[in-house]
Amino acid sequence: xxxxxxxxxxxxxxxxxxxxxxxxxxxxxxxxxxxxxxxxxxxxxxxxxxxxxxxxxxxxxxxxxxxxxxxxxxxxxxxxxxxxxxxxxxxxxxxxxxxxxxxxxxxxxxxxxx
Amino acid sequence: xxxxxxxxxxxxxxxxxxxxxxxxxxxxxxxxxxxxxxxxxxxxxxxxxxxxxxxxxxxxxxxxxxxxxxxxxxxxxxxxxxxxxxxxxxxxxxxxxxxxxxxxxxxxxxxx
Numbered sequence: 001x002x003x004x005x006x007x008x009x010x011x012x013x014x015x016x017x018x019x020x021x022x023x024x025x026x027x028x029x030x031x032x033x034x035x036x037x038x039x040x041x042x043x044x045x046x047x048x049x050x051x052x053x054x055x056x057x058x059x060x061x062x063x064x065x066x067x068x069x070x071x072x073x074x075x076x077x078x079x080x081x082x083x084x085x086x087x088x089x090x091x092x093x094x095x096x097x098x099x100x101x102x103x104x105x106x107x108x109x110x111x112x113x114x
Numbered sequence: 115x116x117x118x119x120x121x122x123x124x125x126x127x128x129x130x131x132x133x134x135x136x137x138x139x140x141x142x143x144x145x146x147x148x149x150x151x152x153x154x155x156x157x158x159x160x161x162x163x164x165x166x167x168x169x170x171x172x173x174x175x176x177x178x179x180x181x182x183x184x185x186x187x188x189x190x191x192x193x194x195x196x197x198x199x200x201x202x203x204x205x206x207x208x209x210x211x212x213x214x215x216x217x218x219x220x221x222x223x224x225x226x
Contacts (some may be wrong), residue, residue, distance in 0.1 A: 031211035042118070042202060042216035043158070050211045058213050090157055094211055100146040100165050101211050103204075105157040 003027065004106035006091050011111045013085075021076045021109045023091030031094045032074035033103060034058075034066065036087040043090060049074055078111065085113045116141045118205050120217035128225050133190040135220050137203030140184070146206035147179055148214065149188045151199045158202055162188060193224045 004025045013019045023032065031050045035043040035058075045058030049068040063082025068074055078085045088110050092103040117140040127133040135149075146165050150158035162177040164170045164186070170177045176189040186205075190197055200221050204214040 033213055035213075035216075040122075040218065042218040043204075043214070044216070045213035048211075048213045097163055098165075100163070101206065102148070102160060102163055103214060104160060105150075108157045 004091060004093055004104060006089075006106040006109050008109060009107065011109055013111070013113050015113055016080045017113075018077055018079050019085075019111065019113075021078065021089055021091075021111070023074045023076065023106060024072055025074075025091075025093045025106075026072060027093055027095065027104070028071070029093035029095050029104075030071070031101070032068070033092040033094070034064070034074070034076045035090045035092065036060070037090060037108075038087050046076065078113075085111060087111060116144075116205070116207055116215045118203055118215050118217035120201075120203050120220050122218060123221040124223050125220055126223045126225055127193050129193060129195060131193055133193045133197065133222055133224070135188040135190075135201050135203075135222065137186045137188075137217055138184055139186070139203075139205045139215075141205065141207045141215075142181075142184060144181075144184075144205045144207045147177070147186045148204040148206070149175075149177060149186075150202040150204060151197075152202055152219065153199045190222075195224045195226050198222060198224045 033048040034046040049055035149162040164177040200219040203217040
């Protein structure tokens with residue numbers, strides 16, 4: 001089965017701790033993305049990577065870091081510098097559709113920091 | 115700052131009727147437009163993409179794009195209770211593999 005997996009589904013951490021969220025895809029997609037969603041809000045772009053060993057900041061990159069050492073994997077670290085880390089984190093990858101790129105999402109990780 | 119605006123709803127539609135969802139965007143240079151469906155507690159699911167002015171139909175769904183008015187819409191024909199969800203409009207400004215800018219979504223309720 002091809003798809004995007006994110007683990008864990010739920011994650012609880014204490015304030016001041018760094019935490020890494022996993023995202024893996026076996027769709028052979030080149031580009032991968034991280035978004036966060038807060039209640040009643042749309043998705044906001046954190047980081048994206050169009051190719052291995054390269055990534056770009058999105059709209060809300062402060063307090064986050066990423067790596068892209070393998071095509072299949074794009075982990076996100078939420079650092080203690082992120083002021084409001086509690087959110088629903090969504091990983092996506094994209095392929096070229098009929099006329100342009102189409103992004104597909106993993107199941108998400110709900111992070112709660114107390 | 116790129117913006118995508120949607121009416122948050124809820125939009126209530128009787129079963130079997132046509133549901134009409136609307137979206138406007140601020141970046142006139144935007145190239146690609148998408149509609150995602152998101153059930154409560156789940157991740158977004160891509161249901162339609164559109165790149166050219168006009169209509170694009172896929173089953174019960176029709177996406178409409180008017181770049182001059184910076185307006186995208188989604189029509190759902192023969193609405194079913196299972197269509198009840200939040201519908202997110204998303205825009206890709208550059209047309210390449212950049213990230214998407216999302217609206218906050220419209221909550222659609224199909225009344226049996």
